[in-house]
Amino acid sequence: MSFGRSRLFLVSTALSAAMLVSVAPAASAAEPTVLTLTAPGGYAGEDTTLAIALTQADGAPVPAAQVVVERRVGDAWAVVGAVTTDDAGSATLEQTLSRAAADNLWRASYAGDATYAPSADEAGASLRRRNATVRLTGPVRVVDERSALLRVRWTTGSGQPVRGTLRLERRIAGQGWKRAGTLLTRADGRASVRMSPRMDSRWRVRAPRLDWVHGDLSRVHVLDNVPPRAPVVLPAGAPEPRVQVPVPRRAVGEGANLVVSPIPDGVWDEMTGVTWHRGCPVGRSGLRLVRVNYWAYDGYRRRGEVVTAAGASDQIGGALAEMYDRGFPIRSMYRVDRFGWSRRLHGGDDYASMAAGNTSAFNCRWVVNRPGVRSPHSYGRSLDVNTWENPYRSATGLVPNSWWQGRSHPLVAWRSRSHPVVRIMRSHGLHWTYGRGDTQHFDARRHGRVVGYRGCVDVYCH
Structure with missing residues (x-):
């Protein structure tokens, strides 16, 4: 074949191929689809029916198509089922509603085929909240320094437990x-807590609103704190102290927990200018702070403190500790500087301290109703106990009251040397120096005598 004929053949072949291509039928594109997922809401724990509809763009159903359903769990999707559409292009899948709203989200996916294009949809089910009840139960009273167990139960109105x-x-x-x-x-919706309230108290529990339950507030639970010992019963008609003091602090540690220490800076600052001042016969280094637990009149254990001479701290502290051990109550035990300065006494206000029924020791002052005469308390070796129930016969009359002078009490008031409290004091070297003339007063003698102003040996020098 010549070159010219060959060229003509190639052109003819190319034209024929082009004609064949132009008349071949074009391949059809996949039909678009619409996948619709519906997730009805309800209560947590109940089943909901997911509804799936797969149609063409014009609404015609896509039957016999497999649809994969996933559920959101935390931050990931997990397959929960695969369904096949019926002749109407529909399918359903049962699912249980979770208590967490974020876990009630589903995704349906159709992968498509040669005829139909893929499609997908997401839907979330809204939760309806159930009514909930939180209950708080426990004992209605607890002995002081002991604990009480409070129990809580949180449930729905139908009794389902709530965790939270x-x-x-x-x-x-x-x-x-x-x-x-x-x-x-x-x-199981339950919880408990052990409490040591140390005082009368009221308790309640507040439950928050969750995705699936409403919030609630429990009824108030009353928990009364009761003393470990019976309160002191005083005679009918007994007068109340004229001076009221703050409720003493509660006891610290086990038993009497006697602690004797040098005077701390803060205590010394409070004493200076009140119970200690220039001219006092004993200085800071010769004094000690005695802290001890005691049984109060209300039956509770309290913590008190007195200042004493260093040489008498063991005697006075030991006597107070034994009063605790044997259950003899003390009305209150504050340092006298808490009652302020008295111009009448040139020292701490012992009038107010006695009128409060306060137990105290060191107080650099004059004798009550004897101006210029130094009290034995100025040396820190004297102790006054339960002053309201145990009066002092001063130069001008009974202090702080006369009602109690002719009366005694087996626990808190003494009128003879045979009373257990007087005997406790004596066993620790504290003498009931003036007897019925100053029933509240005890002295830690040194070398058999009261330390102090010599004119106070044979007269009542409170």
Whole structure:
């Protein structure tokens, strides 16, 4: 074949091929689809029916198509089922609603085929909240310094347990409600907490609103704190102290917990200019702070303190500790400087201290109703106990009251040397120096005599 004929053949072949291509039918594109997923809402724990509809763009159903359904769990998707559409292009899948709203989200996916294009849809089911009840139960009284177990149960109205975090709140007299802690209920909806309130208190539990339950506030639970011992019963008609003191602090540690120490800086600052001042016969280095637990008249254990001479601290501290051990109550035990300065006494206000029924020791002052005469208390070796029930016969009359002078009490008032408290004092070297003339007063003698002004040996020098 010549070159010219060959060229003509190639051109003819190319034209024929082009004609064949132009007349071949074009391949059809996949039909677009629309996948619709519906997730009806309801209560947690109940089943919901997911509805799936797969159609063409014009609404015609896509039957016999497999649709994969996934559920959101945390931050990931997990397959929960695969369904096949019916002749109407529909399918359903049962699912249980979770208590967490974020876990009630589903995704349906159709992968497509040669005829139909893929499609997908997401839907979330809204939760309806159930009513919930939180209950707080426990004892209605607890002995002071012991604990009480409070129990909580959190359930729905139908009795389903609720697991979650609750807020425990407490209220005491004179204060509003305050947060006392948090409680985590278990899978059974229960929790418990052990409390040592140390005072009368009111308790309640606040349950928050969750995705699937409403919040709630428990009824108030009353928990009374009761003393470990019976309160002191005084005779009918016994007068109340004229001076009221703050409720003493509660006891510290076990038993009497006697602690004797040098005078701390803060205590010395408070004493200076009140119970100690220039001209006093004993200085800071010769004094000691005695702290001890005692049984108060209300039956509770309290913590008190007195200042004594260093050489008498063991005697006075030991006597007070034995009073605790044997259950003899003390009305209050504050240092006398708490009552302020008295110009009449040129020292701490012992009039106010006695009128409060206060037990005290060191107080650099004059004798009550004897101006210019130094009291034995100025040396820190004298102790006054339960002053309201045990009067002192001063130069001008009975102090702080006359009602108690002719009366005694087996626990708190003594009128003879055979009374157990007088005997306790004597066993620790504290003498009931003036007997019925100054029933509250005891002296830690040194070398058999009262240390102090010599004119106070044969007269009542309180």
